[in-house]
Amino acid sequence: MTNDNTDTKPEEAVPCFALSKNDSYVMSASGGKISLFNMMTFKTMTTFMPPPPAATFLAFHPQDNNIIAIGMDDSTIQIYNVRVDEVKSKLRGHNKRITGLAFSHVLNVLVSSGADAQLCVWNSDGWEMQKTRSLQVPSGWTTIQSDTRVQFHQDQIHFLVVHENQLAIYETIKLECVKQWVLRGSFAPISHAVFSCDSQLVYASFLDATVCVFSAVNLRLRCRINPSSYLSPNVSSNVHPLVIAAHPQEPNQFALGLSDGGVHVFEPLESEGKWGVPPPAENGSASSAPATPSAGPSGPDQAQR
Missing domain, CATH: 2.130.10.10 (YVTN repeat-like/Quinoprotein amine dehydrogenase)
Structure with a gap:
């Protein structure tokens, strides 16, 4: 074809x-x-x-x-x-x-x-x-003319918004942002993100080849996968993820497509069985305040190829 x-x-x-x-x-x-x-x-x-x-x-x-x-x-x-x-x-x-x-x-x-x-x-x-x-663009960001992606939640009422500087969950009828995670600190711009097949997780890739797993309910970080856990040392530093695809039946499995044509499939270690530790449940109604990206383990022991 x-x-x-x-x-x-x-x-x-x-x-x-x-x-x-x-x-x-x-x-x-x-x-x-x-x-x-x-x-x-x-x-x-x-x-x-x-x-x-x-x-x-x-x-x-x-x-x-x-x-x-x-x-x-x-x-x-x-x-x-x-x-x-x-x-x-x-x-x-x-x-x-x-x-x-x-x-x-x-x-x-x-x-x-x-x-x-x-x-x-x-x-x-x-x-x-x-x-x-x-979009609610964070202060300090001047470049907003970049790709914005959308994907519906399993409930078909909420949808995920992916922009280079943020992840957000919107409610469709009122078109209101109910959750938002804003780029900050050491994070490189976001290249792509998707819901897991059961819409309980959000997998996100970044231009520095970092991959993060978020809880979809509140966009809090559960796990951060460092590039060293899946890229060999001789790979160019310019190689970065272009796209993430969630497995259609396995909620904890996803594939990462790289700019050099490589594809890596990720799943948690058998001893863990899941990505990181779920963050505590929030009290009260949903908020659009950015979640703090500090929870959850990181490092090469969090992923298998």
């Missing part, structure tokens, strides 16, 4: 792909046309939407594989029907390229995020915008 690529500078193209709900189809783009592949035959079923604008994020509708949400580098979101080869709606609400899309089948909404540090909630029936909000 090969993507169309018309970009004269392929290193500047934004690669993106999405699997359909039954894993029968994959939609993919690398700066050129969007391709739809059959995962049973590995054949190209169709290509569409030649740039400009180029696709920067892709998501299948959770109930209909024919409906695709396509985030573009011109800040729009196009709702495309593959069956009739037609753009049904064009959503405008961001000022920079789209960097994240996530559907909630419970709330019947689409949440979008962009390089403008903006979040938008769209009704997935008529595609009207319901709410929009800017």
Whole structure:
């Protein structure tokens, strides 16, 4: 399966792909046309939407594989029907390229995020915008034009927001931040983060190759994995994680994709059985105050490859 690529500078193209709900189809783009592949035959079923604008994020509708949400580098979101080869709606609400899309089948909404540090909630029936909000950017940060990712919690009501300087949990209906962990001290910028398959943990990677495990309920640090625990000493200091993927059935297992093409799979030591020590339960209602990243053990004995 090969993507169309018309970009004269392929290193500047934004690669993106999405699997359909039954894993029968994959939609993919690398700066050129969007391709739809059959995962049973590995054949190209169709290509569409030649740039400009180029696709920067892709998501299948959770109930209909024919409906695709396509985030573009011109800040729009196009709702495309593959069956009739037609753009049904064009959503405008961001000022920079789209960097994240996530559907909630419970709330019947689409949440979008962009390089403008903006979040938008769209009704997935008529595609009207319901709410929009800017991220709460910590003081002292001047560079906010970076990728912002979104992922729904298992409850389909809350979602995780990943930005270079923070992790946050938002409630969708009011679009309110209920928990936030802000970068500080010795932490390098965040490169990626995801929920575990049961949404009890958040796995986060950082540009200095550190990996952290947080409790999803309050975004408190449970475990910090140092680069020396999985990178050999002769690996370049420029190598860093680009993406984390949570195992779909094992809550304590995840994979880390590196900038040099390497992939590492992590799980806790058998003697531990889990990542670090759960932080104490909080009293009262949820707060958006940043959690202090001091709890939980660290070091090479916390991970196995």
